[in-house]
Amino acid sequence: MLRKVHALRYRATACELLGVPSVSTTPLPSSIATPEIRRSVTATTASSIVTPLRWCSTNSNSSNAVDGNASAQTSSSSSPAAASQQPKRKVQIAVVGSGPSGCFVASQLAKRHPSLHVDIFERLPVPFGLCRYGVAPDHPDVKNVEKQFMELFQSGRVSWIGNVSIGTQIPVQALLAHYAAVVFATGAGGLKKLRIPGEDLAGVLPARSFVEYYNTYPFPFGSPRFCPFDVERTKRVVVIGNGNVAMDVARVLAGSYKYFCPTDMNCVCLREMMKNKIEMISIVGRRGVNHSAFATAEFRELTKYQEGHVKVEVDPFALDAAIAAVPEGKTARAHKRMMELVHQYTVSEEAFAEERAQRMTDSEGIPLPSAAVAQLNAPPPPSVASSPSDRTPSVRADKRGPCTLRFRYNLTPVAILPSQHRRNCVGGVLFKTCRTAGAKSEEGESEFCVIPCDLVLTSIGCHAESIADIPFDHKAGVMDNVQGRVKGMPRVYCSGWAKNGAKGVILHSVVDAQETVSHLLADMEAGLIPTDATVVDEEQSPPPQQQQREDEVHVTDGQLQWLKVESQAAGGADTSKAVPPAAARTTMAGKYGLVDYFVEKKLQPVSVAGLQRILHVEHQRGVDLGKKAEKIDTTRDMLDVALGGDVGKKADERIRRITPARSDAMMYLKELLDDDTDLAPLAHELAKDMPHKLAQQHPLGRISPGQL
Template sequence: MLARRKATLCLGKFLRFSVCASKSQPEKCFLQLLTPALRRHSSQSGPQHSVAIVGSGPAGYYTAQQLLKGDPGLVVDVYEKLPVPFGLVRYGVAPDHPEVKNVIHTFTQTAQNERCNFLGNIEVGRDVSLQELRNAYSAVILCYGAAEDRTLGVPGEDLPNVISAKSFVGWYNGLPEDKDLPVNLDCESAVVLGHGNVALDVARILLTPINMLEKTDISEHALDCLRRSKVKRVHLVGRRGPLQVAFTIKELREMVKLPGTRPVISPQDVQGLDKIIKDLPRPRRRLTELIHKTGTAVRPGSEEVKEWTLHFCRSPQRILTSAGGDVAGIELVVNRLQGETLESQKAVATDEREILPCGLVLRSIGYKSLPLDPSVPFSKGKNIIDNEDSRVKGEPGLYCTGWIGRGPVGVIADTMNYAFDTGRTVLQDLDNGRVARRELGCRDQLLNKLRSKAVTFEDWEKIDMAEMAAGEKIGKPREKLVNVEEMLQVACR
C-alpha cells in the first residue's frame, strides 16, 4: 500500500510544484502549484470560470464531485483551514469504524481531478475574507459544518472532567485543537448525556478492550490514557424514551456485542414495547426490537467486568462536586412523556430526582454551527445559515450545504444527497444567468496572494504517507500527526 502511494506521489511531482517551491522562489506564480490543465484553463479565453468551496469534509467534496461532473469548463477550489482534508471523515468517524472512512477514496478521486484544487491551511476570515472569495469566483459554497457543541446550562458544567463529546472524539482522533484535552479516566463510572450515535461511539471507546483499539488509527496519546483507564461502567442518559433514541441499530448492535461487557436496560423501561413494535416503521421497528430484546434478556452469570446502561426519561439538573473540586456525580430529574404521536412527544420534568455517582461526564447533546462572516444571514435559533434550497437568502452567488445548511443531522449518505442537490442548484444558476460568471483572472490574482501559506493536495499526500509509515512501525494503519506545524514541515519536504 505504502509503495503504491509513493509511486502516485512521484507521478504527482511531475504534475505540480510544492508550496515550498513558491516560498523559496516568490517570483513564481501560484498557478505553478496547480495542474497543467488548470494553467491552460487560466490562459484560455471563453466561458471558463470557477467556484470556491469552503470546507473539505463530505459536504465539500460531494458538492465538488457534482460540479465537476456537470460542467467541463468549471474549476473548483476547495478551501480548508487545516493542512489536511476530509473533515469529519478523518476527525469524527470512530477509529474502530474503518469501513466508514473508505469514502475517502471517492473524495481523493475528486481531489485528483485536474480541475479540482485543495487549498489547505487557509482559513476564511483569517487568511482570506469571504468578500475576497465572492469577488474572485462565480459562486462560493459554504460547507464548513458545525464547529461547536451544545451546552447543558446546568450548575457544575464547568468542572474539570465535564467534557463535550465533540472534544473527546477530536482527542482520540488526533484533531490538533483537542490533542491536549485534559481527560482523567481515573474513575470507575462515567456518564454520557445523549442517545445518539456519537454518544454510543464515546461509550464504546471507553469500554473497548485495548487490544482491539491498538489495531485502529486511534491517536497514541489517547491510547496511552485508555490503557490506564479505570472506567468499568458507562451510563448513557437520554431525556426521552426508547422509541425516540437517535442512535442506529448498527451502533446499538455493536454495543450489545462488545467483548467483555454486559448491557443493562431496565425491563421496566421496555415494558409494553412488544405490543407496538409491529406498527412502527421498519428502521424504528428493528431498533426497538433490539432494545426490547436486550432489556428482557435473561443473562446467566458471566465474567464480564464492564457494563453499560441505557437510562431513559432523565435530564441533568446539576453536576455534583467532591470536597476536592472533582466531579462526584450527576443529579437527574425524572421525566414523563407528553404528546399524541411518538415524534411529537416531549419530555416534561417531574418532581422526582436521582443521583448517579461518576467521575467523568461527557455531554453529547448535539452540535451547532457558528456564523462565518457578519454579512451572511444566520439563524441563531436553528444555528444554520438562512437559506432556501441551498441559496443563501439575499446573497446571489452564495450557497451553503451540509450541516451549516440544515443542521447536524443525518449520516454521510444524507450529506451526499444534500450536497449533490446543492451542486445541481449551482450549475442551474450558472447556466441560466442567475449568477454572473467571473473570468479566471480574478481567481488567479487571489491564488497568487495565498501562495505562501497554501497546502496542496500533493502536499497532503506527503502527510498521508508519513502517517501511514509511522503507523506501520507500531502495527497500526496510521498514526496521525496532531500538530499543525509538524504537518506543514512534512508538507514542505
C-alpha cells in the first residue's frame, strides 16, 4: 500500500510537470488514463490537489490544443450529443533534438501550417545544442539565435521538453503511437578516429573534448571541471584538420586567458589557461591549401587576433594554381579572395626548405642522416618543469609569451610517436608528404617528416549516432534517408547533421529544415500522414498476440507504400492520390500520451518555466563573477534549479555559493559602527565567533572574481 501511495505521488508530480489539468477540475485524457489510474487519482484528490503548470509556456494567453481537447472530453462524457461538437485536435508533430536544426524545423512547421502543434524533445535539461556547447565563447553574435528560439518556445505553438532521451528512455514507436510524424534532428554526436598507431597515447584527444570543456558541457555527459590535458607541460600542439572547430581551439590555445574573462567560458578553464605557455600550434591539412575547410572570416579574425602576441604563418604555395583549382561548393570569386588572403602570410621558400630538411625521416619515423627530430629527443625545457619551484624565478607565472600559428598542408598522419622521456605520452606525429601541392597523398613521390608536439587534437569530423529502430547508414554516418524521409519508416523524417552529415554552419540548417518540412507537409497533403486520431478503442482491440501479427503486416504494407512514394517523389510523379498506410495509427495525444512512460521511468521532464529558472541562475552567477554568464556544470544542479521552490532555492545558493545564514553578531554591525569606520579589525574579531563551516566558506581577505 505504501508503494502505491508513493507511485500516486510521483504521478501527481509528473502530471504537474506535464501540465495535465488538475484532477479536481478536468480528468486525464481517456487515451492515457486507464480505469485503475482514474480510481487511484480520484481516491487521492481529497488529500492532495495539484496546481498544474503550463507545459513549456509562460504566456498565459497561449492555448494548447490538447488542453482544449481534455476539457471537451469532460463535457462529452456528460452529454453524448456534445461529442459531435468537440473541437478537432491539432495535428501533433514530435521533433527530437533542440539544437539549431530541430528549432528551425519546429519554426518552419509552426509558420507554414496553422493546425500543427510541435513538441521538441531534448536529452539535456537545456536546449540549443551546438549554439550553446559548440560555438566559441568569444562569438556571442552567433548565439543571438537563442533569443529567437526562446520566443518560439513561448509562442504556444511549440512546446519544449527537456531531460528526456528518445530511443533509450522512450522508444520511437511510443512517439509514433501518439504523434502524426516524428522528425529527428539529433546532430552528429559520434567522433571519427584516425585509426593509426599511437592514437591511444596520453595527450591525443578529439578537439571537441576541449570545446566541451571550455563550453561547460555538463556532467555526466562531459567533464567541465577537469581539463583533458596537462596545460602546464604543453609547449607545442598539433591540430589535425583545418575546419572551423580547429580554428576555434587554436584561437583559444594561442590567446591570453584575459581575452576570455568577460565571456561565458568555464571559470575552471580560465584558471587552467592562466598556466598556458604554448609557443607553437601546427594546424595540419591532408590536402592542399585550396581545400581548406575554414571560412574566410575565421582566418581573417585569426590574423587580427591579439596582434603582436599571435603570429600566423602558412606553408608556401603557388597562388595562381590554387586560385584555378576551385573546390566544389565554392564560387570562384570567394575562393580567389580567400586564397589571396592566405597567401599574404606564407613563409619564404628558403625557410620552408630548411625546416623540412630538418624534419625528414623514413617511413618508420627514424631521422635521416641530416638530423630530424632533435627536439623530440631533447630534454624538456625548464619552463615546463613539473613543480613550480623548478621554474625560473624571473618569469611571472601568469605571463604569456608569443605564440605562432602555422598552417601546414599536404600532410597525412601515419603514426603518433611516443615521447622519449615519457613513453606513454605523445612526443610527435609522423606525416607522409607529397611533392606536388594540391595532389592527393597517394600520388607522386612520398616523403616522411615528424612534427614534435606535446598535444595532438584531432578535428577530422564527426558522424550521427544510431538510434534504436531507426535505419542507419554506417558508411556515411547519417540516418538512411531520401531527402529527409527515413527509408522504410513511414512518418519518420530527419534533418540537419543527422540527415546530411557534419558540414556547414548554423545558418545552413535553415535551408535543410525547409526541405524536410516541405516533404513532410507534402506527405500530409497526400494523405500519408494522418491529421486526426486513428487508433481503435481498447475494448475493440484484438488479443496481444493477434494484434502484434496484424501490426507486423500493417508495417510491412506501410513500408512498401512508403518506398513507392519515395521513388515517385524522386521521379517527380504525382502523389496526391496516395492512400494512407495502414500502419499510421496514432492517438494524436502528443506529450499527454507519454505520461505513463514518465511515471514508469521516473523521469524529470523540464519545461520552459524550469529552463527560465536555469538561465536566470546562470546569469546571476555570471553577475557574481563579473562576466556575462556562468553555465551550470552538472545536470543534477540544473534539475534542482528547474524544480523551483525550496529545492531550487537551495540549489541556487549552492551553485552561487551564497551564505544561507549569518552569525548573530553580524546583525548588530550596522548599529555599532559609523560609515567611515575601518571594518577590517572588527571583521577579524567577528570571525572568531562565526561558525567554523561559515568561516571556511567565506575566508577573510579573499578577492571576489569580479574584482580581478
